[in-house]
Amino acid sequence: MLLKELSEAFGPPGQEDEVRDLIREKIAPHVDRIWTDTMGNLYAEKKGRDAAGPRIMLAAHMDEVALMITRIDREGFLHFKSLGGIDQRVLIAKPVVIGRQRVPGVIGAKAVHLLEPEERERALSLRELFIDIGARDKEEAEKLVAIGEGAVFQSRFSSIGGNRVRGKALDNRAGCSALVELLQYDYPVNLTAVFTVQEEVGLRGARIASYNLKPDLALVMETTTAGDVPEAKSHQMSTRLGKGPALTIMDRTLIAAPDLLKALEETAQRLDKPYQWKQTATGGTDGGAIHLTGAGIPTAVVAIPCRYLHSPASVIDLADYQHLIELIHGFLTHAPGRRTGQK
Amino acid sequence: MLGIFSRGQQKLKGMEKTTNTKEDKSLEYLDLLRRLSQEQGVSGREAKVAESLLKTLHPLVDEVERDRLGNVIAHKKGEGPDPHPRVMLAAHMDEIGLMVTQILEGGFLRFTPVGGIDLRTLPGQEVLIHGLSPLRGVIGAKPPHLQEPGERKKAIPGDELYIDTGYSKKEELEEMVPLGTMVTIERDLQLLANDLVAGKALDNRAGVTVLAACFQELTRLKHRADVYGVATVQEEVGVRGAMVSSYGLAPDLAVVIDVCHGDMPGVAEDEGFPLGKGPALGLGPHVHPRLFTTLKETAQEIGVPYQVEPSPTPAGTDAWAIQIAREGIPTALVSLPLRYMHTAVETLSLKDLKETGRLLAAFIQGLEPAFVEGLSCY
Numbered sequence: 103m104l105l106k107e108l109s110e111a112f113g114p115p116g117q118e119d120e121v122r123d124l125i126r127e128k129i130a131p132h133v134d135r136i137w138t139d140t141m142g143n144l145y146a147e148k149k150g151r152d153a154a155g156p157r158i159m160l161a162a163h164m165d166e167v168a169l170m171i172t173r174i175d176r177e178g179f180l181h182f183k184s185l186g187g188i189d190q191r192v193l194i195a196k197p198v199v200i201g202r203q204r205v206p207g208v209i210g211a212k213a214v215h216l217l218e219p220e221e222r223e224r225a226l227s228l229r230e231l232f233i234d235i236g237a238r239d240k241e242e243a244e245k246l247v248a249i250g251e252g253a254v255f256q257s258r259f260s261s262i263g264g265n266r267v268r269g270k271a272l273d274n275r276a277g278c279s280a281l282v283e284l285l286q287y288d289y290p291v292n293l294t295a296v297f298t299v300q301e302e303v304g305l306r307g308a309r310i311a312s313y314n315l316k317p318d319l320a321l322v323m324e325t326t327t328a329g330d331v332p333e334a335k336s337h338q339m340s341t342r343l344g345k346g347p348a349l350t351i352m353d354r355t356l357i358a359a360p361d362l363l364k365a366l367e368e369t370a371q372r373l374d375k376p377y378q379w380k381q382t383a384t385g386g387t388d389g390g391a392i393h394l395t396g397a398g399i400p401t402a403v404v405a406i407p408c409r410y411l412h413s414p415a416s417v418i419d420l421a422d423y424q425h426l427i428e429l430i431h432g433f434l435t436h437a438p439g440r441r442t443g444q445k
Numbered sequence: 446m447l448g449i450f451s452r453g454q455q456k457l458k459g460m461e462k463t464t465n466t467k468e469d470k471s472l473e474y475l476d477l478l479r480r481l482s483q484e485q486g487v488s489g490r491e492a493k494v495a496e497s498l499l500k501t502l503h504p505l506v507d508e509v510e511r512d513r514l515g516n517v518i519a520h521k522k523g524e525g526p527d528p529h530p531r532v533m534l535a536a537h538m539d540e541i542g543l544m545v546t547q548i549l550e551g552g553f554l555r556f557t558p559v560g561g562i563d564l565r566t567l568p569g570q571e572v573l574i575h576g577l578s579p580l581r582g583v584i585g586a587k588p589p590h591l592q593e594p595g596e597r598k599k600a601i602p603g604d605e606l607y608i609d610t611g612y613s614k615k616e617e618l619e620e621m622v623p624l625g626t627m628v629t630i631e632r633d634l635q636l637l638a639n640d641l642v643a644g645k646a647l648d649n650r651a652g653v654t655v656l657a658a659c660f661q662e663l664t665r666l667k668h669r670a671d672v673y674g675v676a677t678v679q680e681e682v683g684v685r686g687a688m689v690s691s692y693g694l695a696p697d698l699a700v701v702i703d704v705c706h707g708d709m710p711g712v713a714e715d716e717g718f719p720l721g722k723g724p725a726l727g728l729g730p731h732v733h734p735r736l737f738t739t740l741k742e743t744a745q746e747i748g749v750p751y752q753v754e755p756s757p758t759p760a761g762t763d764a765w766a767i768q769i770a771r772e773g774i775p776t777a778l779v780s781l782p783l784r785y786m787h788t789a790v791e792t793l794s795l796k797d798l799k800e801t802g803r804l805l806a807a808f809i810q811g812l813e814p815a816f817v818e819g820l821s822c823y
Contacts, residue, residue, distance in 0.1 A: 179710060189589055189597060192569035195788035197635050197643065206635045208643040208792060210785030212711050214563035215761070225565065225600050232710065234784065234792060236637030246638060256635070257571060262581045263552065263611020268571065332553050332607045333587050344613060409609060413569040415583040417609060 104128065104282060105267065105423070106259040108275035112202055114168030114252030115185045115303040118142055120202055121164040121275070125282060125297050132285045133295075143311045144297040150290050157292045158434070159317035159399075161308055161388050162281045162324070163301030166271035167412045169193075169253040171200065171233075174244060178237030180207065183228065185252060186302030190228045192413040198233060201251040207235040255414035265420045266343070272416040274301070276406050277323040280427050289434040301388050305355070308388035312395040319362060319400040321430065322389040325418065326350070326380055326405035339381060341407035344419045346376030347426040350403040352383045355390020359400035366402060369432045375425050380405070404430060474654050474798055477501060478642065479634040481650040485575050487542030487559050487627040488682045491515050494538050498653060498676055505660040506674070516690040517676040521660060523669045530670040530817045532809055533696035533774075534659060535687055535763045536652030536703065537680030540645070541787055543628040545574070545608075548619055552612035554582070555604075556628060560681030564603045566788045571631040572608060576622035581631065582608040630789040640795040641720060647791040649680070651781050651798055652702040658802025663809065670812040677763055687763035691770035697817045698736060698775040700805060701764040705754050707784035707793065715755070718782035721794040723750030724801040727778030729757055731764050735820060736777035740808055749804045754780060775820040779805065 113121035122144050126136060133146040144164070167186035174180055180200070184190070194211045209231055214222070233253060237243035259269035281295050294315055299307035312320060326348050329339035341348040349366055350358055370377040393401035406426050409417040486494030495517050502509045502519040509519040517538065523529040541560030548554055554574070558564070568586040573579050585608070586601050608628065612618050634644035656674045663672065673694050677686030691699060705725050708717040718725045726740050744751040768776040779801060784792040 175710075177710065187589070189568075191565065191586075191597060191601060195563075195566035195785065195790050196569065197632070197790055206637055206643075208635065208637070208785070208790035210709060210790055210792065211563070211566060211788055212709065213706055213786035213788075214561055215786060216706065216712060216716060217563075222563070222565070223600055225598055227598075230711075234637070234641075234643070234709075236639045236641035236792075238639060242638065258633075260581055261611075262583070262609075263613070264617075266611040268581060268583055268611065327589075329591065330551065331585055331587070331609070332549055332551070333605050334591055338591050410569065410583060410585055412589070415569060415571045417583055417611060 105276060105279040108279050109259040109269035109271050112199070112204065112254055113164055113166050113271065114170070114254060115165040115300045117252045118164045118299050122297065125164070125278060128282050129285050139310060139314060141307050141310060142299045143307045146285060146295045148285065148289065148293040150292040152290050155291045156318040159294050159296060159312060159315050159320040160281055161296045161298055161311065161320060161322050161392065162277035163274045163298045163307065163388055164278055165299055165302050166254060167302050169198070171247055171249055171251050171253060174240050174247070174249065176240050178239045178243040180233040180235065180243065180247060182233065182253060188412055190231065191225045193231055194226060196414050197256040198253045199256045200233070200247050200253040205235055205246045206256065207233040207253070210234055257414045262417060266417055267420060268415050268417050270414055270416065272408055272418050273325040273411045276325050276408070276418055276423055280423060281323050283427050284430055287431060291434055293434065298388055305386065305388050305391035309391040309395060312392040312399055316396055317399060320392045322387050322392065322401065322403040323426065323430070324387050324403055324405040325408035325411065327385060327411055328407035328409045331409060337381065340384065341378055341380055343407050343409065344421055345378045347422055347429055348378050348380045348405045348407055350380045350405065353385050353387065354383065355386035356393055356401065356403065358389070358402040362400050362402040366404065366429065366433055369436065370429050373428060373432045375428055377429065472640065472795060474658055475642070475795060477657060478651060478654045478798070481653055482634050482644045482646050485627065485629050486538055486540050487629060488539040488679045490627050491539050491678045495676065498538065501657055502660060502674065505657070505664060512690060512693055514686055514689050515678040516686045518690065519660065519674040521663060521672045523671045524667055525669045528814050530812045530814055531673065531696045532670045532812060533673045533675060533691060533694055533699040534656055534805065535675045535677050535699060535701045535767060536656045537649045537686065537763055538653050538676040539678050539681050540629065541681050545622055545624055545626040545628060548615055548622065549607065550615050552610045552614065552618055554608040554610060554622065556608060559627070561787050563787055564606065565600045567606055568601055570789060572628050573631045574608065574610065574622055574626060574628050576626045580610055580621060582610045585609045632789050637792065639721060641792055642795055643790045643792040645789045645791065647793055648704045648783060648786055651704060651793055655702045655798055655801045655805070658799060659805040662802055662806030666806055666810045668810045670809050672809055680763055684763050684766040687766040688770065691767040691774055695771055696774060698820060699767045700777045700779060701762055701767065702801065703762045703778065703780050704783040704786065704793065705780035706786060707782040709784050718752050718754065720782050720784065721796050722752055724797055724804060725752040725754035725780045725782055727764070727780060728753050728755045731758065731768055732777050733775035733820060736775055740777055740779065740804065743808045743811060744804050747803065747807045749800045
């Protein structure tokens with residue numbers, strides 16, 4: 103399963119090589135041209151049946167939140183900073199792999215027996231955590247790991263419940279996987295898929311990709327927080343699993359192009375497919391960078407609801423994944439004119 | 446017989462092993478440890494790990510059975526004339542875990558800890574729910590966008606944690622997950638550098654592996670003592686299996702195999718012992734002084750490295766119960782240094798494990814009736 107391969111691939115921000123290689127191999131037979139740029143964004147062009155038709159950019163980021171090794175201490179333990187937004191409380195007692203060589207390590211914590219009562223209530227800070235790879239000392243650790251290498255969770259992708267899957271980096275390998283699937287079909291429009299780098303550290307790859315392409319409009323394929331969990335009030339439930347792909351009206355970085363949203367909504371209604379509106383204005387995506395590029399690019403975000411983003415085990419519903427593909431497929435098949443999205 | 450302990454063959458990509466020459470057999474017990482670590486056996490529900498262990502021990506001993514509380518007792522008879530000193534080796538096979546207490550709308554489960562769980566280690570863990578058939582789950586917590594500023598500085602309170610099963614209907618779950626169902630972390634054993642391994646439940650499946658390793662060694666040695674290897678139940682909730690098994694067996698002496706804290710940043714030197722430097726021999730009021738001395742001398746004789754773990758109390762190991770069973774049983778404690786105890790990434794040295802098995806076998810080989818009689822003479 104492509105999603106499994108992508109979820110388990112190694113791809114911290116700036117170290118997306120493995121993900122890029124995997125995607126390149128999968129899409130090569132289905133596209134007209136593939137190239138990369140100075141940051142490592144992967145572009146795939148599919149010419150439309152109508153050469154004068156609109157030029158659409160579909161973007162999905164390849165990188166995942168990760169840790170970066172910043173120091174190796176005398177005892178051979180690795181110290182790190184976060185690459186992207188990680189709640190440090192999900193790091194404790196998790197196995198990780200470091201670098202493309204996948205050197206295994208664990209993030210341990212002092213045994214509960216040795217804690218003072220107040221220590222049990224306090225979350226450990228990033229600076230107190232470290233990775234143990236079993237090295238005896240600094241010298242030995244340096245043979246296995248280099249400063250600057252990324253570390254990612256060592257989680258196995260697996261199915262869970264009825265029609266859901268669990269794994270690391272579903273944000274945004276689920277978006278990547280859906281985009282790869284879409285590229286197997288032909289469309290009337292001129293399409294360029296971009297698998298972007300460095301989204302998690304500030305929407306950086308998408309900025310230059312959209313400048314390079316200057317598309318007529320852009321769709322960002324993402325995952326977004328699902329809040330349908332205990333402890334959350336219903337108005338906080340950003341999105342809900344199984345209720346279809348989520349359309350964003352506004353988040354922290356983007357107010358989506360209204361005509362584009364309308365076209366997507368109409369597509370879903372025409373196909374009789376479920377969709378939902380993202381209920382909170384939180385988070386940000388590549389859309390934030392894309393829509394402000396050049397003279398401005400009409401942009402919308404379509405996202406798969408995902409629980410426990412940025413943790414070792416995120417969860418999505420495969421029905422949402424499928425409906426995202428169908429929605430965008432339907433949109434591209436009946437593509438709007440060049441001017442769509444502009445007021 | 447050797448077949449059951451197939452040599453570990455896992456080679457790590459890109460890692461140049463500095464150890465594991467042909468003579469070094471510390472990987473010999475890797476597969477057994479992996480199997481035992483991954484078996485389910487939360488306190489009071491040890492049937493799965495017990496079954497696996499019965500199969501492992503069967504070819505190594507004369508008889509093996511479970512007692513009324515579920516302890517696995519393996520008996521290997523001594524050779525030579527009567528009397529045969531009766532020695533008990535005890536290693537607990539239960540693990541800490543979670544128990545389902547409530548099924549919520551939307552397919553979520555509430556739980557209570559079984560044994561000393563550090564709640565801080567739970568968010569984001571992949572789990573197995575041992576209902577009518579095993580189900581996968583995730584321990585979820587409030588998503589970051591719902592958190593108040595500063596919330597990340599506090600550990601997530603236990604009553605806010607829940608298990609996400611991936612199912613969405615409460616009714617569906619109620620059929621598959623009866624209340625009281627046990628939950629364990631889903632975790633593969635990881636081989637780190639220098640023959641360290643990391644995984645769940647190494648406290649005390651590593652001790653149980655030492656038990657098997659000792660019996661394996663004993664198949665090559667002559668010994669006069671009758672050996673009773675006991676994999677005890679319910680240690681993590683109050684050393685309960687050890688209480689009844691030591692009463693039932695009434696051994697002349699006992700050696701408990703457990704884990705002690707390993708060295709790591711933030712842990713004092715007299716509380717955390719280095720990994721790979723051999724087992725830690727317990728020393729204190731709970732340990733019979735002559736058993737300690739004999740274990741130490743045996744280690745010196747056969748070249749097993751060892752450390753000394755001074756401790757004012759044996760609370761937290763089976764030695765607590767065994768020392769005061771019946772009219773009193775001379776007891777010793779041998780511990781494997783282990784980092785990150787009671788987390789799902791407990792880490793220890795396979796070399797220590799192997800060496801401890803060798804030490805115990807040699808100790809048993811040297812047991813004579815006169816030595817046992819002397820244990821009551823102060």
